[in-house]
Each structure stands twice: as structure tokens, then as C-alpha cells.
Amino acid sequence: MTQATAGVKKPYLFYGAEVSLYSGKTRAYLRYKNIPFEERLSTLEVYRRIIVPNIGRRIIPVVCTPEGEYLQDTTAIIDALEPRFPQAPVYPDTPAQRLAALLLEVFGDEWLVMPAMHYRWQRKRQNLRFILREFGGMLRPQAPNWLKPAIGALPACVFGGIYQKYFGIGRPMHAAVERAYEGFLDEFNTHLEHHPFLLGSRPSIGDFGFVGPLYAHLYRDPGPGKLMRERAPNVARWVERMQHPEPLGGEFLAGDQIPATLLPILARMFREQGPVLRDTVRAVAQWCADHPDAEQLPRVIGSHPFQLEGSRSIRTIQPYAQWMFQRPLQHYQQLPAAERERIDPWLRQTGGLELLDTPIGTPLAFVGYRIRPVRSGAGDTAGRESPAA
Numbered sequence: 511m512t513q514a515t516a517g518v519k520k521p522y523l524f525y526g527a528e529v530s531l532y533s534g535k536t537r538a539y540l541r542y543k544n545i546p547f548e549e550r551l552s553t554l555e556v557y558r559r560i561i562v563p564n565i566g567r568r569i570i571p572v573v574c575t576p577e578g579e580y581l582q583d584t585t586a587i588i589d590a591l592e593p594r595f596p597q598a599p600v601y602p603d604t605p606a607q608r609l610a611a612l613l614l615e616v617f618g619d620e621w622l623v624m625p626a627m628h629y630r631w632q633r634k635r636q637n638l639r640f641i642l643r644e645f646g647g648m649l650r651p652q653a654p655n656w657l658k659p660a661i662g663a664l665p666a667c668v669f670g671g672i673y674q675k676y677f678g679i680g681r682p683m684h685a686a687v688e689r690a691y692e693g694f695l696d697e698f699n700t701h702l703e704h705h706p707f708l709l710g711s712r713p714s715i716g717d718f719g720f721v722g723p724l725y726a727h728l729y730r731d732p733g734p735g736k737l738m739r740e741r742a743p744n745v746a747r748w749v750e751r752m753q754h755p756e757p758l759g760g761e762f763l764a765g766d767q768i769p770a771t772l773l774p775i776l777a778r779m780f781r782e783q784g785p786v787l788r789d790t791v792r793a794v795a796q797w798c799a800d801h802p803d804a805e806q807l808p809r810v811i812g813s814h815p816f817q818l819e820g821s822r823s824i825r826t827i828q829p830y831a832q833w834m835f836q837r838p839l840q841h842y843q844q845l846p847a848a849e850r851e852r853i854d855p856w857l858r859q860t861g862g863l864e865l866l867d868t869p870i871g872t873p874l875a876f877v878g879y880r881i882r883p884v885r886s887g888a889g890d891t892a893g894r895e896s897p898a899a
């Protein structure tokens with residue numbers, strides 16, 4: 511009997527869909543950790559009967575534990591499951607690798623989502639028919655095939671309609687998004703010539719962050735899927751490995767090593783996403799000072815300028831991104847000076863040293879499926895380290 515089956519009678523229920531970005535992250539994790547689970551499609555009925563009553567909004571993925579506890583948010587799901595399934599932790603326990611893994615999760619979750627949305631909705635000729643059918647099949651799997659595209663049209667309008675403004679990647683930014691993504695693909699493809707995953711032969715939390723955008727949209731949608739397979743075949747093979755992993759297999763590189771081939775990807779993150787993250791931390795502190803009684807933050811608290819590949823635009827400020835960014839920040843800032851001295855050279859080399867010293871004005875916690883401010887004296891759960899610490 512494996513650790514995953516010992517003592518667990520009922521399986522975990524995983525509500526999600528192949529077409530959904532964050533479902534791909536959770537599914538890959540559940541499979542790698544050999545967690546007994548059943549996948550349930552997030553149909554209209556499931557949203558109405560299960561997701562909205564338990565989570566309070568229409569969002570996937572959702573995991574229901576055998577004890578009947580509902581978990582939402584991929585990072586919260588993983589953090590809840592790691593202590594229950596401690597074999598082959600996805601959080602490295604050495605300082606530098608742990609930092610890199612936490613940073614790259616933020617890059618995957620909160621930055622690669624941009625090319626994912628862009629290529630899904632801007633390659634309509636190759637993708638649209640497929641996507642409409644997929645959305646329709648998710649919401650009403652019993653509907654006849656000819657009707658599915660019509661059923662999928664409404665969510666397609668919602669998702670395909672709002673993201674350009676949300677991320678600030680309308681038409682003037684299209685070329686920049688594509689240049690940045692192609693550059694990333696080349697860098698990751700080169701890395702994968704040397705290592706099966708980001709930090710060795712075991713996937714880390716960073717790999718799970720990457721596989722969300724890189725599976726459902728950028729591998730599986732026909733247009734970007736072709737681009738990935740042709741331009742970055744190692745990345746396509748890595749997606750396949752992530753989706754069908756050897757459960758609990760592999761090791762992180764010995765000696766807390768950060769492979770040299772990861773440095774260009776970290777440099778890209780610090781260059782592109784770093785200023786947005788830093789400004790989000792500033793804006794969150796300001797918003798909380800202006801709303802001293804607020805118990806939770808809205809999804810968006812205004813907008814701010816950003817740059818990508820030399821092009822400028824305006825995107826929404828998303829407090830959730832601060833919550834994700836706090837994880838590597840707090841890990842780094844709590845390290846003993848001697849450890850930081852060991853890590854600082856590669857941070858300096860990749861342009862991330864200053865970013866990692868960002869003070870967190872108002873820490874945020876993720877409680878009750880909502881992002882909430884942790885005001886001084888309120889008992890800090892935001893500083894909670896990931897469970898594999």
C-alpha cells in the first residue's frame with residue numbers, strides 16, 4: 511500500500527476541465543503525488559450545486575477532500591495536500607532552490623497567463639471552433655455535438671472579451687506578448703535539453719505553476735500548440751511529462767544548485783513581472799490605508815502602467831498577485847544572513863536582488879477563498895510558510 515492509499519477510503523474529488531488553465535496545474539500535481547482522486551467535469555450543474563454554494567463564486571479548480579472540506583485556489587490546494595502526502599515534496603527544502611521554485615510559480619501563474627490568453631483568443635482561425643466546442647462540452651456534456659459550440663459561445667465571450675483590458679494586452683501589445691513568449695519558449699527549451707524539470711528530475715512547485723498556462727492553452731489549443739511543438743519540442747515533451755508524470759519520481763539537483771540555464775528565465779521574470787509585482791505591493795498598502803475597515807480586497811484595485819519588450823500599456827492591479835509574491839519574498843527575507851550571501855550573487859546577476867528586498871506594506875492572507883489584509887495585531891497568517899518548510 512502506498513502512502514497515498516493508506517487509510518484513505520474515499521477519493522479526493524477534483525472539479526475542473528481540460529480547457530481550464532489552473533485545472534492543468536492541479537491535475538498534474540494530483541497525479542505526480544499519486545493522490546487518489548476522481549475528476550469531475552465542471553458542468554453548469556456542478557457550478558450550481560457544488561461550486562457556487564461551497565466557494566461562493568464560479569471558479570475552478572475545486573478539490574473536495576474525503577472529509578468533505580472544499581479547497582479552492584491551486585496554491586491553497588497544494589499547500590493543504592503537501593502535509594497529507596509528504597512523500598516527494600514539491601517544495602525544495604534548500605534555500606536557493608526553494609526561492610527559485612516559489613518565484614517561478616508566481617511567474618507561471620500570474621505572468622504566463624498573458625500569452626496563454628493571447629494565443630487562445632488571437633488565433634481564432636485555428637482555435638475558435640475547438641474552444642467553443644470544448645466550452646460547450648464542459649458546461650453541458652450531454653448536449654448533442656452540433657449544439658456544443660453555441661453553448662460555449664457565452665463563456666467564450668466572457669473570457670475572450672475581458673482579458674485584454676485586464677492584462678493590458680490589447681492590439682498595440684500583441685507583438686510584445688509574442689516576442690516575450692517566444693523568447694521564453696527558447697529559454698525553457700534550452701533548459702530542458704539539460705534537465706527534465708526546472709530543478710532536476712523532480713517537478714517542483716515552479717513546474718506546477720508553469721504547466722497551467724503551458725498545458726490547456728499553449729499546448730492543447732491548436733494554434734499555439736503547433737507553435738510550441740515546432741519551436742520548442744522539449745517544452746512540448748515536458749508538458750507531456752507533467753501531465754503523465756512518474757508518480758513521486760525524481761530528485762532535486764544536489765547541493766542546492768540553481769542550473770545556469772534557469773538564469774535567463776529568472777532574469778526575464780525580474781525584468782518583465784518584477785516592476786508590476788513591486789507596484790502591486792505599493793498599491794495594496796495604499797488601498798488598505800484608504801479602506802481601514804475593509805475585511806477583504808476586491809479582485810482589482812485600479813490600474814497601473816507596465817512595459818513589455820519596450821512597449822508600454824496599462825493593466826489592472828491584482829491584489830492576489832501580492833499574496834503569491836509574498837511567498838518567495840518572505841522565504842528570502844527570513845533567511846539567515848549567511849544563506850542570503852550565498853544566494854545574492856545569482857539574484858544580482860539576474861536583476862532580482864532589489865526586488866526581493868521589497869518591504870510588504872500590508873501583508874495579505876488567503877482565508878475563506880478571499881484575499882484579506884492582515885492588519886498589525888490581527889494575527890498574521892499571511893506569513894505562513896508553505897507546509898514543506
Ligand SMILES: N[C@@H](CCC(=O)N[C@@H](CS)C(=O)NCC(=O)O)C(=O)O
Pocket residue numbers: 530531532533568569570571582583584585
Ligand atoms: N488563482 C486561482 C485562479 C483560478 C482561475 O482563475 N480559474 C479560472 C478557470 S482556469 C476560472 O474559473 N475563472 C473564473 C473567474 O475567475 O471568475 C487558482 O490558482 O485557482
